[in-house]
């Protein structure tokens with residue numbers, strides 16, 4: 001069931017993106033991985049069968065590049081993990097820093113100041129600590145009154161976060177909400193695992209959500225509807241958590257980083273996401289021909305092409321279903337928002353689009369939006 005049509009539309013009045021300055025292309029990533037194999041493969045094994053390949057990565061995923069917060073650690077075959085100096089509790093944490101940069105850009109786009117905001121939601125897959133909430137650190141740093149909290153619905157964190165922002169605004173708890181998605185995916189990725197070492201990148205996105213009553217006229221995108229769905233699946237899983245230390249034998253086992261059964265995810269999530277979007281469109285007495293843009297979660301090129309085709313009933317053009325994963329890889333909850341942020345300027349007043357995320361949980365969230 002779609003959520004009820006919103007009584008008073010909320011509006012996305014600003015979007016912001018933080019892109020780390022360092023990046024790794026497939027050639028660099030594969031070279032480092034193959035050096036790791038040369039050093040660590042058991043004697044007697046045929047190394048050529050263990051190597052990663054640029055051709056495979058492009059064909060299987062469409063990913064060409066990823067931005068990361070630290071390149072040297074990931075490409076060091078003795079390390080295969082980002083290398084960051086731990087900051088003191090008095091310093092702004094790295095995740096809050098990324099979030100602040102994205103938020104400041106979104107505020108500029110919305111023509112607002114931090115004092116205009118009264119709630120901050122940090123919604124992402126990869127929180128760097130349990131508490132104090134990263135969102136409260138961001139709130140403090142920006143000088144925002146009101147309240148803040150962190151939430152995690154994996155790759156669907158941004159769309160679920162927007163639904164929460166709308167609920168806060170409609171219930172009168174807040175007038176304007178910042179939803180921020182700082183994703184340090186490289187922290188939870190096993191760069192020595194051929195099956196997934198190429199999948200993720202780092203980035204942060206931010207959205208300003210406010211009521212139509214406060215939003216400037218003819219500015220931003222009205223959110224006509226939110227539709228959220230979850231279905232339990234073990235096919236994408238990460239068992240890192242505070243109970244890990246209670247079982248010494250397994251506390252650093254492989255399952256404490258990102259794991260997936262990619263084929264099953266592909267097969268199961270594509271029809272779910274396509275049906276989810278189609279139902280939402282139809283619930284609003286629209287058909288595929290009314291949809292100008294599909295800003296989809298960015299995990300796999302073929303997946304996006306298939307979902308767009310199922311929704312539109314034909315191949316989507318690059319303009320209709322923009323792809324950013326070639327440059328950013330999978331940035332979890334930030335992916336669909338990066339696509340929205342970078343590919344919205346060609347929208348005309350009245351154009352309808354869908355921002356849709358899908359991922360671990362499984363979780364699917366979609367926002368039906370209209371250019372104002």
Ligand SMILES: CC(C)(COP(=O)(O)OP(=O)(O)OC[C@H]1O[C@@H](n2cnc3c(N)ncnc32)[C@H](O)[C@@H]1OP(=O)(O)O)[C@@H](O)C(=O)NCCC(=O)NCCS
Nearest residue numbers: 051052053056060061155194195262263265266299300359
């Ligand atoms: C992960 C994904 C890119 C893998 O693509 P795929 O076509 O399913 O590939 P497979 O995992 O079946 O692997 C095919 C073969 O290539 C091999 N392979 C895997 N990684 C490789 C690499 N980096 N280089 C070379 N070969 C590789 C596999 O071992 C396998 O070999 P086999 O046939 O001898 O067993 C793809 O399944 C996917 O993107 N799925 C959706 C995932 C998703 O959206 N997840 C959400 C995360 S939030």
